[in-house]
Amino acid sequence: MYAVLDVETTGLFNKDRVIEIAIAHVDGDGRVTGRWETLVNPKRDLGPQELHGIRSADVRKAPTFDQVAGEILHRLRGRIPVAHNLAFDSRLLAHEYLRLGQELPNLLDLGVCTMQWANYFLPESGRSLRDCCLAAGIANERPHAAMSDVLATAELLALYLNSMGPEALWADRAALVRELRWPTLPTGLAKPVCRGAGANEGTDFLARLVDHIPRVPDPPQADTYLSLLDRALLDRHVSAAESDALVEAAARLGIGRPTALELHGGYLRALAAVALADGEVTEEERQDLHRVAALLSLPTHAVGAALQPGPADGPLTTxxxxxxxxxxxxxxxxxFAESKQHWADRLEAAGLKVAPNVTKKTVLVVAADPDSMSGKAAKARQYDIPVIGTESLDLVLARIR
Known part of the structure; x- marks a missing residue:
């Protein structure tokens, strides 16, 4: 009977994009009978990530809106749409379909907005979903995660239904929504992708390399891979985008997993040689070597071996x-959670120059999210310019010469 929905977006305006959508089917008694959710790749920056908590590492392999538009229609068709602030959700959805040359029926006219009806059923409550849930004793474990918000909204709807007589105040809308004309778009074009899907992509890139291919024949190929590896390790974090770039480079250069492990070992030994150069290895240097070894999928004892004096076991990569x-x-x-000016001041205080746009002269891009899909981040990767997150900035600034 009902389709409860929620969208997370890059912002509040019509130009902004949907980046997550969840829909739950609810029967006339308020019971959830089905649920569906997916992240959506907007092919752009994700907006206020500190609010919605969605990371580019998850979204980058999620379907685009056109790939799930038919599935969304299928799950809304013939049901009364319900949302907390239905005006917002329906407006952002409508503009997504307009980009595809399709027009949605006016969901606001025949839908149920639990925020608006809170004035009737929860008169002492605030209007936000959080306030309504607190007033109704409903737990919303992950606010601003679309499915969590949908299930909380479904509980609000059930509370409203149970507060009425045998027939809901909006029962007449059920027949009307069945008569609405909806666009027809194909379904099954892409599988849903949920939060957390890309959480480990950056750290397991070695596992994605092919086991059995001929050993890389000449140093230039190894040098190309190692140069890319060094840029990825600049901030001692391998993002999902960097992981993909390393896997693609290895495949292109004919570097399989055994050869990559050999190159990784040489890279670690080269870093260890730098640490040993002054005759003393500090605890900070030792911890850094352990971080690198973990990122390169090398065993913990590799650091101790690399720090041993004497001839190196295998080629030294320098x-x-x-x-x-x-x-x-x-x-x-x-x-950024802080202002851009805050980070610009940090960079300039360290002796760097902050520029507005990425060019071939740019040396580094600092992003709110190291997997950022912004135009600047995309151009930086095109030019092989490192993209790092603010969490690693202190580490990078400490290495300025």
Whole structure:
């Protein structure tokens, strides 16, 4: 009878995009009878991530809206639409369909907005979903996660239904929604992708390399891979985008898993040689080597072996370490929890120059999310410019020469 929905978006305006949608089917008694959710790849920056908590690592392999538009229609068709602030959800959805050249029926006219009806059923409550849930004793464990908000809204709907007589105040809308004309779009074009799907992609790139291919024949191929690896490890974090780039480079260069492990070992030994150069390895240097070893899927004892004096076991990889220099151009991108000016001041205080746009002269991009899909981040990757998150900035700034 009902289709309870919620969307998370890049912002509040018509130009903004849907990045997560959840729909639950609810019967006339308020029982949930089915549920569906997916992240949506907007092919752009994700907006206020501190609010919705969605990371680019999850969204980058999610379907685009056109790939799930038919599935959404299928799950809404013939049901009374319900949302907490239905005006917002229906408006953002309508504009997504307009981008596809399709027009949705006016969901607001025949839908149920639990926020508006709260004035009737929860007169002492505030209007937000949080306030309504608190007033009704409903737990919403993950606010601003679409399915969690949908299930909380479904509980509100059930409370409203149970507060009425045998027939809901809006029961007449059920027949009307069945007569609405909906666009017809194909379903089954893509599988849903939920939050957390990309959580481990950055750390397991070695596992994605092919086991049995011929050993890389000449150093230039190894140098290309190691140069990319060094840029990925600049902030001691391998993002999902960097993981993909390393896997693609290895496949293109004919580097399989055994060869990659050998190259990774050489890279670690080169870092260890730098740490040993002054005759003393600090605890900070040792911890850094352990971080790198973990990112390279090397065993914990590899650090101890690399720090042992004497001839190296295998080739020593040198000449690849990436450093920043005073005066280098850096670009900021994304919606930061702090202001962009805050980060610009940090960078300039360290001797770097902050530029508005990415060019081939840019040395580094600092993003609110290291997997950012903004235009600036995309251009940086096209130019092989490292993209790092603010969490790693102190580590990177400490290496300025």
């Amino acid at each position: 000449g690849h370490e990436f450093h920043l220099a005073s005066g280098d151009l850096v670009v900021l991108t994304g919606s």
